[in-house]
Amino acid sequence: MADQLYLENIDEFVTDQNKIVTYKWLSYTLGVHVNQAKQMLYDYVERKRKENSGAQLHVTYLVSGSLIQNGHSCHKVAVVREDKLEAVKSKLAVTASIHVYSIQKAMLKDSGPLFNTDYDILKSNLQNCSKFSAIQCAAAVPRAPAESSSSSKKFEQSHLHMSSETQANNELTTNGHGPPASKQVSQQPKGIMGMFASKAAAKTQETNKETKTEAKEVTNASAAGNKAPGKGNMMSNFFGKAAMNKFKVNLDSEQAVKEEKIVEQPTVSVTEPKLATPAGLKKSSKKAEPVKVLQKEKKRGKRVALSDDETKETENMRKKRRRIKLPESDSSEDEDSPGAYEAESPSPPPPPSPPLEPVPKTEPEPPSVKSSSGENKRKRKRVLKSKTYLDGEGCIVTEKVYESESCTDSEEELNMKTSSVHRPPAMTVKKEPREERKGPKKGTAALGKANRQVSITGFFQRK
Amino acid sequence: MFSEQAAQRAHTLLSPPSANNATFARVPVATYTNSSQPFRLGVGVKKLCELQPEEKCCVVGTLFKAMPLQPSILREVSEEHNLLPQPPRSKYIHPDDELVLEDELQRIKLKGTIDVSKLVTGTVLAVFGSVRDDGKFLVEDYCFADLAPQKPAPPLDTDRFVLLVSGLGLGGGGGESLLGTQLLVDVVTGQLGDEGEQCSAAHVSRVILAGNLLSHSTQSRDSINKAKYLTKKTQAASVEAVKMLDEILLQLSASVPVDVMPGEFDPTNYTLPQQPLHPCMFPLATAYSTLQLVTNPYQATIDGVRFLGTSGQNVSDIFRYSSMEDHLEILEWTLRVRHISPTAPDTLGCYPFYKTDPFIFPECPHVYFCGNTPSFGSKIIRGPEDQTVLLVTVPDFSATQTACLVNLRSLACQPISFSGFGAEDDDLGGLGLGP
Numbered sequence: 001m002a003d004q005l006y007l008e009n010i011d012e013f014v015t016d017q018n019k020i021v022t023y024k025w026l027s028y029t030l031g032v033h034v035n036q037a038k039q040m041l042y043d044y045v046e047r048k049r050k051e052n053s054g055a056q057l058h059v060t061y062l063v064s065g066s067l068i069q070n071g072h073s074c075h076k077v078a079v080v081r082e083d084k085l086e087a088v089k090s091k092l093a094v095t096a097s098i099h100v101y102s103i104q105k106a107m108l109k110d111s112g113p114l115f116n117t118d119y120d121i122l123k124s125n126l127q128n129c130s131k132f133s134a135i136q137c138a139a140a141v142p143r144a145p146a147e148s149s150s151s152s153k154k155f156e157q158s159h160l161h162m163s164s165e166t167q168a169n170n171e172l173t174t175n176g177h178g179p180p181a182s183k184q185v186s187q188q189p190k191g192i193m194g195m196f197a198s199k200a201a202a203k204t205q206e207t208n209k210e211t212k213t214e215a216k217e218v219t220n221a222s223a224a225g226n227k228a229p230g231k232g233n234m235m236s237n238f239f240g241k242a243a244m245n246k247f248k249v250n251l252d253s254e255q256a257v258k259e260e261k262i263v264e265q266p267t268v269s270v271t272e273p274k275l276a277t278p279a280g281l282k283k284s285s286k287k288a289e290p291v292k293v294l295q296k297e298k299k300r301g302k303r304v305a306l307s308d309d310e311t312k313e314t315e316n317m318r319k320k321r322r323r324i325k326l327p328e329s330d331s332s333e334d335e336d337s338p339g340a341y342e343a344e345s346p347s348p349p350p351p352p353s354p355p356l357e358p359v360p361k362t363e364p365e366p367p368s369v370k371s372s373s374g375e376n377k378r379k380r381k382r383v384l385k386s387k388t389y390l391d392g393e394g395c396i397v398t399e400k401v402y403e404s405e406s407c408t409d410s411e412e413e414l415n416m417k418t419s420s421v422h423r424p425p426a427m428t429v430k431k432e433p434r435e436e437r438k439g440p441k442k443g444t445a446a447l448g449k450a451n452r453q454v455s456i457t458g459f460f461q462r463k
Numbered sequence: 464m465f466s467e468q469a470a471q472r473a474h475t476l477l478s479p480p481s482a483n484n485a486t487f488a489r490v491p492v493a494t495y496t497n498s499s500q501p502f503r504l505g506v507g508v509k510k511l512c513e514l515q516p517e518e519k520c521c522v523v524g525t526l527f528k529a530m531p532l533q534p535s536i537l538r539e540v541s542e543e544h545n546l547l548p549q550p551p552r553s554k555y556i557h558p559d560d561e562l563v564l565e566d567e568l569q570r571i572k573l574k575g576t577i578d579v580s581k582l583v584t585g586t587v588l589a590v591f592g593s594v595r596d597d598g599k600f601l602v603e604d605y606c607f608a609d610l611a612p613q614k615p616a617p618p619l620d621t622d623r624f625v626l627l628v629s630g631l632g633l634g635g636g637g638g639e640s641l642l643g644t645q646l647l648v649d650v651v652t653g654q655l656g657d658e659g660e661q662c663s664a665a666h667v668s669r670v671i672l673a674g675n676l677l678s679h680s681t682q683s684r685d686s687i688n689k690a691k692y693l694t695k696k697t698q699a700a701s702v703e704a705v706k707m708l709d710e711i712l713l714q715l716s717a718s719v720p721v722d723v724m725p726g727e728f729d730p731t732n733y734t735l736p737q738q739p740l741h742p743c744m745f746p747l748a749t750a751y752s753t754l755q756l757v758t759n760p761y762q763a764t765i766d767g768v769r770f771l772g773t774s775g776q777n778v779s780d781i782f783r784y785s786s787m788e789d790h791l792e793i794l795e796w797t798l799r800v801r802h803i804s805p806t807a808p809d810t811l812g813c814y815p816f817y818k819t820d821p822f823i824f825p826e827c828p829h830v831y832f833c834g835n836t837p838s839f840g841s842k843i844i845r846g847p848e849d850q851t852v853l854l855v856t857v858p859d860f861s862a863t864q865t866a867c868l869v870n871l872r873s874l875a876c877q878p879i880s881f882s883g884f885g886a887e888d889d890d891l892g893g894l895g896l897g898p
Contacts, residue, residue, distance in 0.1 A: 024654060034654045035661075060884075064656055066877075072841070075868070075879040077646055077655065084884070097657030111883030115642040126710060126747065130717040134661040135653030137718045142750040 006030060010044045014057070014103055020113055022102040025121045027132045034132050041100040058108065061085050062101040065092035079111055511569040514594045522600070524566035526586045528579070530784065532557050533810070556580050556786055564590060564600065575602035580786035585805030608801040610846030613827035617767040619872040624667045625765055626651060626868055626879075629726070629774065629834025631711075632861025634704025635678025639883070643864040646881040648711060652718040667868070669765055670719050673834030673857050674726020674774025677704045682728050701730055705744050712748035720753040724761050726774035726835060734812040735776065735804060736760060736821065760803055762828065768871045771828035775835035777804035778856075780811040790856045791840035794833055798824070798844070798852060827852060830869055835859050839867065841876040 009030065013019045027037035045059055063085065064077040073093070079101050080088050089095055102114055122129060130136065382402040391397045508521045532555040562573040562582060575592060582588075592602040631644055649655035653664050681701040685694075715721045725731040725740050732738055739756035742749040757763075762771040778793050784806060787793050797803060803822040807813035827850045836856040843853050853874045858865045865880040 024649075027654075035658065062655060064650075064660060073877060074865075075877055076882070077650055077879065078882045078884075079642075079646070080884055096663075097660040099657060110885045111642055112638055114883070115638070115645055118645060122714070123710070126713060129714045130652055133653045133718065134658070135665045135718055137720075137753065139720060140717045140751050140753045142717075143752060 006040050007044055007047065010040065010103070011048075014105055018105055020102055020104040020108075020117045022114055022117050023100065024118050025102075028121050028125050032132065033134070035134060037132075038099045041103055045100065045103060056105055057103060058082065058106065059103050060101045060108065060111075060114065062097070062099055063088050063092070063095065064097050065089075065095040067091060067093045079114065081108070508589070511564075511566050511571055514571075514600075516594050516596065519591070519593045519603075521589055521591050522564060522566065522571075523587070523589045524564040524570075526582055526584060526588060527563045527565055527570070528582065528584045528784070529561045529563060530555055530557060531559055533784070553783065554786075555784055572599045573602050574599050577602045577605055578786075583781050583784045583806050584809045585802070585807070586800050587802065587805075588800075607799050609799055610848070610850045610852070611801055611824040611827040612848060613829070613846070613850035613852075614769075616769070616829050619766060621872070622663075622666055623766055623871045624663075624868050625770070625830075625871060626667050626670045626866055627673060627772075627832055627834070627855060627857045628670065628860055628866040629673035629857040630675040630859030630861050631672065631708070632678040632859070633676060633707045633711075634681040634700050635861055636680065637678075637861060639885075640861040640864065642883045643860065643881040644711065646883075647860075647866060648714050650879075650881075652714060667719060668871075669722065670715060671722045671761070671770070671772070672724060673761075673772060673832065674724050674759060675728050675835050675859070676708050676723070676726065677701055677728050677730070678861065679728050705730070709745045709747050712745055712754055713751070716748050716751040716754040720755065722755045722757050722761065722763070724757055724759045724772075724774055724834070726759065727776055734814050735807055736814065737774070760822070766871050768830060768874075769826070769828040770830045770832070771803075771824075772830075772832035772834070772855075772857075773803065775833045775857075776811060777807070778833045778836070780804070780806045784810060789840070790833070790836040790838075791842055791854060794831065794854050794856060795842070795844055798827075798831055798854070829853065829874065830855065832857055832867075838863065839865055839878045841867070843874065 010021060010026070013021050013026075013029075019025075021041065023034060023037045023041055026032075026040065027034045030037070030040075032040070041059075045057060048057055059082045060079055061082065062077070062079055064075070066073050066075050068074075075096075076092065078088065085098075089098070102117075104113075108114070125131075130140070384400050384402055386398050386400045388396060388398045508523060511522060511524070514520065514522070532549075532552070534549050534551075534555070558580075560579050562577060562579050563570050564573050571594070573590065577590070586607070588605050588607050590600065590602045591604040592600055595601050628647065632640055633644075646655065650660070650664055651667055651670060653661045655661075656664065681699070681704050683700065712721060712723065723740060725737045729737075729740060730744070731740055737759040739758055742756060745754070745756075748754050759776075760771065760773040762769065764770070777797065778790050781787070781793050781797070781804075782790065785793070787796065797805070801824045802820075803824070804811060804813070807822070808815065827846065829851070830853045832855040834857045836858055838856070839858045840856040841854060843851060845851055851874065853869070853876060855867055855869065855876050857867050858878075860866060863880070864882060865878050868877045868879050870876070
């Protein structure tokens with residue numbers, strides 16, 4: 001019964017599908033031991049020839065044996081066509097084995113197609129290539145992937161003693177624990193780690209990422225510098241009435257998105273240590289975030305920024321986002337503009353403080369950090385700008401908001417702590433043109449759909 | 464024997480004195496040769512700085528062969544000679560070559576009964592002779608360090624085999640050799656052959672791939688000379704070849720322990736000793752612990768039998784600078800000189816070892832092989848202290864479709880060759896069975 005099945009199968013393969021049926025191919029296709037496949041092929045050939053002597057079957061055989069050549073006995077293994085089989089056999093001194101290699105309908109000119117058939121079937125069965133073989137090796141046990149990857153990692157790490165690059169690639173693990181480069185970064189804000197600990201705890205639910213986030217935040221903080229003073233004010237500051245609800249929504253979504261943030265963090269952390277953290281942060285923030293969102297991000301570090309990146313589309317805040325986007329791209333650093341969080345500002349409504357709670361908390365810290373690490377590269381500062389835009393009802397709204405701006409002189413940083421009031425005058429000059437640019441953009445954006453990114457030509461349209 | 468002969472006399476001397484007293488003739492000297500010359504203490508080993516003219520002595524030093532045809536980068540870049548770079552030749556020997564012996568302080572030219580064309584730079588030898596007036600040392604005899612001491616191999620009870628293959632030459636575009644490689648893998652993994660053959664194949668305890676896994680053509684550096692826009696999306700030929708190699712290694716290591724040695728055309732460092740290939744190139748095969756990536760030269764003790772071998776760069780370099788033609792002869796000669804590669808670092812790239820030279824044989828192996836030779840050869844040689852070594856030259860598989868099976872119990876080697884069938888050539892010819 002079962003015997004007939006395989007005969008039929010072979011018949012079908014050879015005659016109907018016109019395939020080249022090698023013993024290996026048959027073994028994998030039918031899932032039988034190779035020797036059994038060879039015997040099946042032989043059986044088929046015999047029967048077919050008995051039934052129908054004019055059958056169109058060409059068979060190749062494998063012959064192996066030894067013969068004396070050049071004074072020593074050489075073992076030969078050869079694939080031969082049926083018509084040459086007897087001749088080859090007669091030449092061999094000792095014939096070790098003969099068996100059917102393949103059956104096909106057409107006469108083969110050379111052994112190339114045989115090899116191709118075998119190669120194809122092998123490729124599709126690479127993982128269990130010795131399953132049907134006659135020899136089983138006890139020592140050949142594939143290692144578990146985790147084990148092999150860890151061993152490969154060890155191999156890499158042992159070779160990459162200069163691991164300043166490692167921080168750039170893989171492994172949050174290496175980032176968090178070790179390479180010297182990342183260490184430098186983390187060392188600076190070492191003292192601040194404690195300060196951020198609470199913030200981190202509040203922010204991150206996940207444990208794993210926490211170390212990364214802390215490292216990030218620390219770096220952010222160091223890079224960012226002083227956001228501290230103004231933070232509390234800041235949050236309240238740019239809460240113009242119109243913007244209030246939006247911001248609230250934003251924050252809510254942010255909360256919800258925290259998880260996402262965590263998820264994104266890995267990717268962020270990858271980029272982060274690469275450059276000066278400010279630069280890294282800047283990148284994430286560049287994705288057109290509203291000032292508020294930006295500021296929030298700054299406080300929470302990359303995470304926030306990242307989440308904003310993800311969520312900004314989904315959420316509102318188009319208007320604010322648009323404003324920030326272009327200038328951000330020009331100015332280097334990102335949201336960490338320790339904006340002189342000018343305390344004054346348009347009446348800060350008691351905004352969604354709960355979500356902002358953690359944020360303001362961090363605000364005080366960054367500035368101190370910043371001063372301590374005053375020599376850092378360009379910091380992003382919060383500068384008060386007034387933005388004009390067209391809101392939903394077609395009314396032109398002007399509001400003063402903080403947006404991050406890069407500032408290279410450290411003097412600014414010192415100033416930040418002292419009086420934020422001084423800052424605006426200094427910065428306003430710079431900001432004015434920017435605001436104007438933003439204004440028209442904002443208008444178009446407001447009119448436009450959500451998530452639409454303003455192009456550089458928006459400036460001209462509006463005017 | 465002596466007592467029996469003496470006891471045959473009839474009368475004894477325990478009797479009154481007799482008149483006759485027999486005298487016996489001493490057996491004459493048939494032959495006598497005094498061959499205890501080596502034990503004469505009259506010959507001293509001297510340093511070159513202590514040589515007195517016309518005094519016979521022994522000097523030990525390192526040879527340097529000054530060859531006018533030897534490619535020299537300095538001569539090539541020198542502008543005053545206006546020389547074009549020399550085309551590569553198969554042999555750089557010339558009748559005008561001269562030998563110079565160097566010790567720690569001085570050097571001296573050699574002449575006399577010493578085969579200049581056979582020796583190469585870097586050989587350490589002792590010469591016996593004397594200094595002549597012209598400042599050259601007239602050599603009367605010389606000798607090498609000869610075979611190192613050898614520990615005997617423990618006897619084995621069953622037949623165990625080690626398969627030596629070299630020169631797989633993947634990526635070379637030769638379809639014929641791919642079929643041969645696949646047949647080889649099938650035999651070793653037990654898919655091919657009758658039950659008897661599969662049983663024998665199961666006794667193969669190890670496979671050693673001795674270098675040149677990739678073909679020479681994968682090393683082509685055309686992309687350096689071409690314009691960037693032409694080579695933008697092209698991939699190095701070695702990438703595809705390494706993928707093929709990974710699949711082959713996967714099949715092999717799923718069934719038998721494999722040692723992979725790098726060779727001249729493989730992606731590892733150029734200088735000897737070559738470091739193992741990096742496991743990241745073989746993601747599929749490194750999952751198996753039976754795969755071992757090893758150095759070139761490689762030595763190991765397999766089932767009590769000491770193996771030592773290289774991928775053939777040392778032997779082919781000596782071939783270029785010596786008149787010796789047979790690779791097996793060169794292999795034996797390196798064993799007798801007790802140094803794997805005397806020409807390194809003069810003409811063969813080598814890491815600049817400072818304190819110790821790892822290429823000196825501290826101990827004599829039982830099987831000494833070298834890969835990528837033009838043809839198969841094997842010989843058993845004996846040393847002065849009863850050492851027995853099996854020398855094997857493993858042929859280039861991509862050209863000859865032949866591998867070597869070493870029987871560890873009897874220290875014999877048998878070549879094993881594979882073939883398919885082609886349209887044009889006579890099958891028998893292809894198999895080497897023709898007349």
